[in-house]
Amino acid sequence: MNTLPQLDPARLSLGLAALLFAIGVAGVLFRRNAIVLFMCIELMLNAVNLAFVALSRSIDISGQVFVFFVMTVAAAEAAVGLALVIAIFRHAETVDMKHFTLLRW
Amino acid sequence: MEHQFEPTLLWAIALLPLLGFIGNGITAFIAPGRKVIPTLLGPGVVGLAFVIAGLNFLGLRGAELHEPIVQSYWQWMPVGSLSIDAAFQLDQLSLLMALVVTGVGFLIHVFSVGYMHDDAGYARYFSYLNLFVFFMVVLVLGASYPVMFVGWEGVGLCSYLLIGFWFRDREKADAGKKAFIVNRIGDFGFLVAMLLLFSNLGALDFATVFAAAPAAFPYGGAVVTALTLFLFLGATGKSAQIPLYIWLPDAMAGPTPVSALIHAATMVTAGVYMVARSSVLFALAPVSMIVVAGVGAFTALFAATIGLIQYDIKKVLAYSTVSQLGYMLIGVGTGAYAAGIFHLMTHAFFKALLFLGSGAVIHAMHHAYHATHSHEDAQDMRNMGGLRHYLPKTWIFMWIATLAIAGVWPFAGFFSKDEIIWQAAARAVGPFANWFRVYWLLALAAAMLTAFYMTRLMIMTFHGTNRTGEQERRHLHEAPAVMWVPLAVLAGLSVVGGWLNVPQAIKELPVLGWIPSTEWVHEWLHPQLVAADEIIATHVGEATHQAPLGGGEAFWALLSFALATAVILASAAWLRRRRVLPARDSAEPRGFASVLYHKWYVDEIYDLIVVRPVLAVSRFCWRIIDQGLIDGVVNGAGFSARAFGWVGAQLQTGQLNTYAFAAVLGVLLLLGFVIF
């Protein structure tokens, strides 16, 4: 039955989660659009969710409960983050982060 | 007639001038123009101090005092095993010095009232002068080396303040600095000597040191020799001897009464006093005594040669002072401490008289030039001549002083100087006899030169035709009474001062001997010097009664009198026929005279071998070490911090991606640690 144990979808999903997370990181590193940055963060959060779900099959259902919490945090984060984007857009007429170097010396 | 002697108000001798300093100092700050307070307070406190010293003298005269009376006022420096008290010591030696300091000081204060009357810094002048007398009294009355050192430093400070009294003149301010710095070298010696004393004896007060020294130090030992040589280094600074004499001629930049008081009569004799006070230590170190007497003899001759050719009246007197101080050191260096102190005393009289007389001359010359707005040098003897018609009293007093310093019987200098010269010969016994014979010859030669340059000074200043100028001549006038009365007193002292100590031998002479022989100074100081005399008598031997070339004391006294008189008469006859041109018409001296005129180029040599290397080293330390190395390190630290900051600042782009990248790198690092 288990002719290809390495191809178990749960185990494969962990690899997929790593890949998606890496793509999200790459996006954060080389995009400057604040909204796209948020999307990349959502992408990373989803990669984590996938890992939780995959692992919940092997360990415990509480992995899925964690996904639930992550989604809540993601929703809150998106709401506040997008409100911030609106605020800075009002201020500078742009969401390109290259114009926001307030932390500079 | 033995009875217990109690000092009268010993502390007041020092305190009165200090009060005068405070009073005059306050006046100088609050009302510098007021002349009444300084006029009364300045001379008054010194006069009172003299009266108190005189009372003590009268009390002590009838008493038998073998040990010094020490009065301790408070504990000054209790440090571990060492306890130094602020204490004064009254004995025959310190009282004699205090009398000279306050007595001559009082006369000079009175003279200053006239001399400085028109000066803007009148109150300041008297406050400095009072402060000087205070420190000088502390110096001579101090009961331990540290207390003496306080006075020693204090008189140096006052000397500096008074040389640079007209400090707006750069040259005069520099002269003050020179005196101060050269004296520092001597003070270093004094300090080292004190430390050596403390490390060897554990005490610094005179009574303990002199009592313990003969037992603690072997005769001629290395420690006591080094100790006394360091002490003598201090003496060469204060008493202006080779190699540190160079400050004294420059010190003539101060007001002339200051030159009389500080740089002739009192402060410069501090070195002689200190050697005499430390007689026990010096007696234990025969090598040091050779050095002291040798430096004194050589300085006496050397300074006299320079004095031969100088034109500035005060410069001649300055070199004469250096020369006479050399005599005093021959005295204390040969072990004839009483003779040295005796010459110190008579020299205070006649040299103060000479300086004050020259002050009267300069005062008159200055007024004459001032009246015609001329800028000629009021101190240059080439501009004088024939002044005896204008300053007759000063002329007489100056001749008395000249005869005294030249050693003409019966003036004071004859007795004291002849005593020293004779002692140099008489002490030519023991292992170092030949040295003393050489010193004896040097001293004799210097005596001849003294007679010559003093006659030259008198002839150029008071005789011949007047060279001051047609316009100025009408303004020349005799000094006021407040100035010539002190001169008269000093002249009287210069005449009779020598009779205090007429040697037994003189009395045997048919012509000179009518003055009663007393040897009073010897007897008076004997309790203080007996310890040293005993040491010398034990180890070296008794003095002889035969000069190296044969003949006794009386013979040589007569001979030196005859020589001095002959030199004065011959040089007077010769110089009166020479034409002297005013300063502006004169040519520079040529040949050997030029070498003497430029003081053997000693200042230039010192400049080359001392000042310039020190400046070079200082400049090296400043430019290379301080500015280059130390500032470089400090600035480099600051610069590297800034550079690191700049590099760090470049990382702070403010760009979100950069920070994210840094965070990612951090995560990678952590993951790397966790996984691999």
Place this chain on the structure above:
Amino acid sequence: MNDLVTNFPLAQLLWWLFAALAVGGALGTITRRNPVASLLFLVLTFFSLAAIYVLLGAHFIAAVQVIVYAGAILVLFLFVIMLLNLGHDYASDLRGGLWIVAAFGAAGLIGFAIWRAFRTTNAVLETGAGVHLDAQVDTLNAVGAIAQPLFQRFLVPFELTSILLLIAIIGAVLLAKRRV
């Protein structure tokens, strides 16, 4: 369920399909210059993930993924993009040159590190607890299987999330309002 996941070849095929869609969507998200296009690619990724959740037997999560993520959060994104009128006249915001190399290098390293980290948990994965989970879902059905731990074991964190959401709402309103 167990059979569907492990033994059914079609399920494996579907997994590969949705995995490919998810990765493609993710790459599209980060490479599209137009934020609207990025967002649509992200929606594609999220839907694919929902499908993979189904394949992994997490039906309830799959439904929430579609409703909350794709439906609510991403629509919120879309609203903001439209509100700010970012859909056209957009300037490129991609960083070029070395930054791309560095970004993908660092991201690749992170992905590799995570993958390695998961591989070390293989021993855990071998326990076969998944069978137990499927049984649980069978008896309590998909919602009940999650609801039971959520309202019992994780009740306090669950309540805290409601406070978190409330704070987020207030914060968002405060930030986005022109005048307070």
